[in-house]
Amino acid sequence: MIRIPCPFCGERDHSEFTYGGDGSITYPPLGASAKQWHDAVFQRRNIRGLQTETWHHVFGCRAWLRVERDTRTHEIKSVRAAHPGGQRALDKTP
Amino acid sequence: MSKRLDTKARIDRGRPLTFHWDGRTLPGYAGDTLASALMANNQRVVGRSFKYHRPRGIMSAGVEESGALVTLGDGNRRDPNVRATTQELYQGLVARGQNAWPNVRFDLGGAANLFSRFFAAGFYYKTFMGLPPFEWGRGTGYWMTYEKLIRRAAGMGEATRLPDPDIYDHVHGFCDLLVVGSGPAGVAAARLAAQAGLDVILIEQDFELGGSTLNRAEQATVDLSDTSVRVLTRTTAFGLYDNGVAGLLQRVTDHLSRPPPDQPRQRFWTVRATQTILATGALERSLAFGHNDLPGIMTISAARCYLNRFAVLAGQEITIATCNDSAYGAAVELAQAGAQVRVLESRTLAPQQLSQRALEAGIEIETNTAPLLARGGKSVEQIEVARGDGTAWRAGGVRACDLLLVSGGWSPVVNLQSHRGATPVWSRENACFLPGESDGSLHMAGSAAGIWGTDACVRSGEAAAAAAARTLGRTAPNVDAPRPGGWHHPIQAIYEIRVPGRRLKSFVDFQHDVTSDDVRLAKREGFVSVEHLKRYTTLGMATDQGKMGNIIGLALMAEALGKDIPEVGTTRFRPPYTPISLGALTGRNKARHFRAVRRTPMHDWNRAKNCTMTDAGLWRRPWYAARGEETLQQAYIREATTVRQAVGLCDVTSLGKIAVQGPDATEFLNRIYSNPFAKLAVGKARYGIMLRDDGLVMDDGTTWRLADTDYFMTTTTANAAKVLVWLEELLQLRWPDLKVHVTSVTDQWAACAVAGPKSRQVLEACFENAADVSDDSCPFMGVLQGHLKNGIPCRIARISFSGERAYEIYVPSDYGPALMDLLWAAAEPLAGCLYGLEALGTLRIEKGHVTGAELDGRVTIEDAGLGKMAAKNKSFIGSALRNRPALNDENRPRLVGIFPKDRAETFNGGSILCRPQTLSGHGEGWITGVTHSPTLGHWIGIGFIAGGHHPWSGKTVIAADPLRKGNIEVEIVSPQMVDPEGTRHYG
Numbered sequence A: 001m002i003r004i005p006c007p008f009c010g011e012r013d014h015s016e017f018t019y020g021g022d023g024s025i026t027y028p029p030l031g032a033s034a035k036q037w038h039d040a041v042f043q044r045r046n047i048r049g050l051q052t053e054t055w056h057h058v059f060g061c062r063a064w065l066r067v068e069r070d071t072r073t074h075e076i077k078s079v080r081a082a083h084p085g086g087q088r089a090l091d092k093t094p
Numbered sequence B: 001m002s003k004r005l006d007t008k009a010r011i012d013r014g015r016p017l018t019f020h021w022d023g024r025t026l027p028g029y030a031g032d033t034l035a036s037a038l039m040a041n042n043q044r045v046v047g048r049s050f051k052y053h054r055p056r057g058i059m060s061a062g063v064e065e066s067g068a069l070v071t072l073g074d075g076n077r078r079d080p081n082v083r084a085t086t087q088e089l090y091q092g093l094v095a096r097g098q099n100a101w102p103n104v105r106f107d108l109g110g111a112a113n114l115f116s117r118f119f120a121a122g123f124y125y126k127t128f129m130g131l132p133p134f135e136w137g138r139g140t141g142y143w144m145t146y147e148k149l150i151r152r153a154a155g156m157g158e159a160t161r162l163p164d165p166d167i168y169d170h171v172h173g174f175c176d177l178l179v180v181g182s183g184p185a186g187v188a189a190a191r192l193a194a195q196a197g198l199d200v201i202l203i204e205q206d207f208e209l210g211g212s213t214l215n216r217a218e219q220a221t222v223d224l225s226d227t228s229v230r231v232l233t234r235t236t237a238f239g240l241y242d243n244g245v246a247g248l249l250q251r252v253t254d255h256l257s258r259p260p261p262d263q264p265r266q267r268f269w270t271v272r273a274t275q276t277i278l279a280t281g282a283l284e285r286s287l288a289f290g291h292n293d294l295p296g297i298m299t300i301s302a303a304r305c306y307l308n309r310f311a312v313l314a315g316q317e318i319t320i321a322t323c324n325d326s327a328y329g330a331a332v333e334l335a336q337a338g339a340q341v342r343v344l345e346s347r348t349l350a351p352q353q354l355s356q357r358a359l360e361a362g363i364e365i366e367t368n369t370a371p372l373l374a375r376g377g378k379s380v381e382q383i384e385v386a387r388g389d390g391t392a393w394r395a396g397g398v399r400a401c402d403l404l405l406v407s408g409g410w411s412p413v414v415n416l417q418s419h420r421g422a423t424p425v426w427s428r429e430n431a432c433f434l435p436g437e438s439d440g441s442l443h444m445a446g447s448a449a450g451i452w453g454t455d456a457c458v459r460s461g462e463a464a465a466a467a468a469a470r471t472l473g474r475t476a477p478n479v480d481a482p483r484p485g486g487w488h489h490p491i492q493a494i495y496e497i498r499v500p501g502r503r504l505k506s507f508v509d510f511q512h513d514v515t516s517d518d519v520r521l522a523k524r525e526g527f528v529s530v531e532h533l534k535r536y537t538t539l540g541m542a543t544d545q546g547k548m549g550n551i552i553g554l555a556l557m558a559e560a561l562g563k564d565i566p567e568v569g570t571t572r573f574r575p576p577y578t579p580i581s582l583g584a585l586t587g588r589n590k591a592r593h594f595r596a597v598r599r600t601p602m603h604d605w606n607r608a609k610n611c612t613m614t615d616a617g618l619w620r621r622p623w624y625a626a627r628g629e630e631t632l633q634q635a636y637i638r639e640a641t642t643v644r645q646a647v648g649l650c651d652v653t654s655l656g657k658i659a660v661q662g663p664d665a666t667e668f669l670n671r672i673y674s675n676p677f678a679k680l681a682v683g684k685a686r687y688g689i690m691l692r693d694d695g696l697v698m699d700d701g702t703t704w705r706l707a708d709t710d711y712f713m714t715t716t717t718a719n720a721a722k723v724l725v726w727l728e729e730l731l732q733l734r735w736p737d738l739k740v741h742v743t744s745v746t747d748q749w750a751a752c753a754v755a756g757p758k759s760r761q762v763l764e765a766c767f768e769n770a771a772d773v774s775d776d777s778c779p780f781m782g783v784l785q786g787h788l789k790n791g792i793p794c795r796i797a798r799i800s801f802s803g804e805r806a807y808e809i810y811v812p813s814d815y816g817p818a819l820m821d822l823l824w825a826a827a828e829p830l831a832g833c834l835y836g837l838e839a840l841g842t843l844r845i846e847k848g849h850v851t852g853a854e855l856d857g858r859v860t861i862e863d864a865g866l867g868k869m870a871a872k873n874k875s876f877i878g879s880a881l882r883n884r885p886a887l888n889d890e891n892r893p894r895l896v897g898i899f900p901k902d903r904a905e906t907f908n909g910g911s912i913l914c915r916p917q918t919l920s921g922h923g924e925g926w927i928t929g930v931t932h933s934p935t936l937g938h939w940i941g942i943g944f945i946a947g948g949h950h951p952w953s954g955k956t957v958i959a960a961d962p963l964r965k966g967n968i969e970v971e972i973v974s975p976q977m978v979d980p981e982g983t984r985h986y987g
């Protein structure tokens, strides 16, 4: 079982979270071309190593998180609040 | 023969017990295992093997046991395949041998042994799965026929068919350090770690602490009560998982005659440990030689354990076969206990000091000698030995004995480390797999790390604990970790003894009856990878996971291939280390606790009005409310008719409800819904459709504008949770600049739909002032906030799912029953009724309104017949990708209505729509719902067909349902089967 340190709640079992998807994607504006949207929605790299993912602390604080995870070892390298305002608040908290 | 001695041991002679073995009552002591008690009563044959029904005896004294698997308990507590070697004895224990009829001593199934050459590896595959004359397909058919017979003859014990009377708990634990094993290494590790200030859990699968020290002549008791270490005995670490998570099984009452009713039988622990030390010890391996499965053959360490721990001498005339030094201590102790002992030393030279002591104890030692063939009926009586010259064996005479002890070397228990992905490394010097590299949170200690001496094991445990403590930022003494090894005289590993020209039946996996010939056969037939070897021969796939014999199998495959063992490799170990019960996995999550139940605040009210409830996800919802002797069908047809003609009430509390609030709420809704939301006026509701990024429909529902920055969104019952997650994802990940909050308020509001031409009359009666709900105050798609009679706060929208004039009324949850009382008092005099999900289905199918059955994730907005809901002049989620050519193909399946050609006929949901001449393949479409329409007076359906209803106009289509009703001729019509102009909701 993967354990994910939620920056708001502390380290929790992954069963409290749901996996979102590729956290490295920047989605284009709604009015962008079908080609841009196609790439954002369907093109994924199958990374062996460190990858950025989104996880939702659905049975916790309900924050969306950006998680760096090693796909070979399940090691979690970093976890940040996906919402920049949330992360700013964390950064200010001693 | 085996017998109990009067010597000092760990059994409690003050507490004699009786137990029942195969119908006979036998004596034992507290502190015995079932195996030691059976042995004290000279029971040799305790089981029968899986395939050949060969007699099986006790082969070990621990979890690695392959032979002594018995059925424990009676009635609803009958448990098969229990290892007698680990089962504690208790007063009145009932056990019997298994896989034998009439009993294990005389088994008619033993005839299979006579035909054993037909049962070589792959026998079943070859016979039944495809070789001529059973070509592919037919062989499978034969297999289906014979499987039952074969399974009855083969196989192990049988579990009870009765419900499990016991309870099982799931427990969660946390610690700095988890230590697995209480031998010298584990205890030293726990002690040092506790001193360094760590929170330590130490677990031991045995019922006593001590590990291998329990088997020694000089008895010592391990006590950790002076430390802060939390100790769990009778607890097995069955699996290690990522991030320091360990799965433990604690056997709480399996050793008690009468389990206390307030105790769980077992606890299933999930422990999150920051650091883990595996001090899991090593297991002694067997050797492959002829008839090495005969009862009376066991490992040397097992006989030593029975002697010193249980005061049982396993034989009188003992032959010990070894290739390493560990045999000699046991040999001397057995001789001192009164047995006549002979050592067959396969090495050229016996270790001098050790053999000197053995000779002094009257032990005969033969070097260059090993067992070739064991002889005897139901138990070993003679050994044919082989004599070696360092390169080959030749026959070397016969020795009499009643017990043969073997040691093929020692295998560190690296299983748990392997669960974590570490690859074991072969050590030629130690003739075993040593633990591989693992990350800094997992440490191996003691003989699990291939360290053989007791003092070195203690130091190894301390070194591991010090490393763990330092990782956690504590200070700890510097302890040098000893290197693996420690034999005074090198082990010379042997795996199989055979001589040219002799055909021997030498077992590698005793539980699954895999022989050394099976391994070679697998190689000849090309199954040379260890993973293929395992699956083809089933080597190591029994409940013992090949703990005693796997390495022999690998060695024989390596030999057959002319390679080294490291080149052949080893399979990865998988959890569980030892079997765990299904009850423990289930815990309390069974029967009514299997999943949560959601009831609306009106549940009891509905039940009191004779509503039959049904499941809708986790929710319980009204299905229909029968009057008198009505059937479901009669009831829903009456209910739907009443809604069309008068008025009906339906509890719709389970709809998802989300508060969407904030200065950017309007902009947010306008982005997520396909239709325009930018200009929705305060006090108005709008039906909306959400698409996914890929342009397919996600969900639908209505959203009400309560105030400038305050919206109330409803979703389908099924998608309530999914939609909220999606909105949170958009707000947190994609559009963090939007100032919007979304909050689930599903549980805060109870809701009732009031539908039918008399629905306004019902509402008027519920208000102090009837004008509050006039068509001016609440026009179609209007929203009203206020109070009903008795001061019940409410929000109401005039929206329609049934197609009739209708209102959805929401009140705070606590007011749910009061709302129903109020509505019912108004509806009943108007000949109104309650209606449930079934009538709701009828009404919406008549209107061609979609639900989750249609919006199944493959449907575009056009497919659902809602193309006009997609705004042309704005961008929204899914607007880019919904324009992909394939999604706009005219021939896509589109929503249609379905009539039976013969209006008196009916047909089934789930049928495939086919052209009459092509009743095969995927057809042209499918049916998602069927109901009897009271408005039309016949059965109707809703579904999808290629191109929609226009191209099929006037054509006959077949609703094919080959497994149930057969084929019915149908016509395809517009999905709006009733009131296509949509005028009734104004009525």
Ligand SMILES: [Zn+2]
Pocket (backbone or CB within 6 Å): A006, A007, A008, A009, A010, A057, A060, A061, A062, A063
């Ligand atoms: Zn959280």
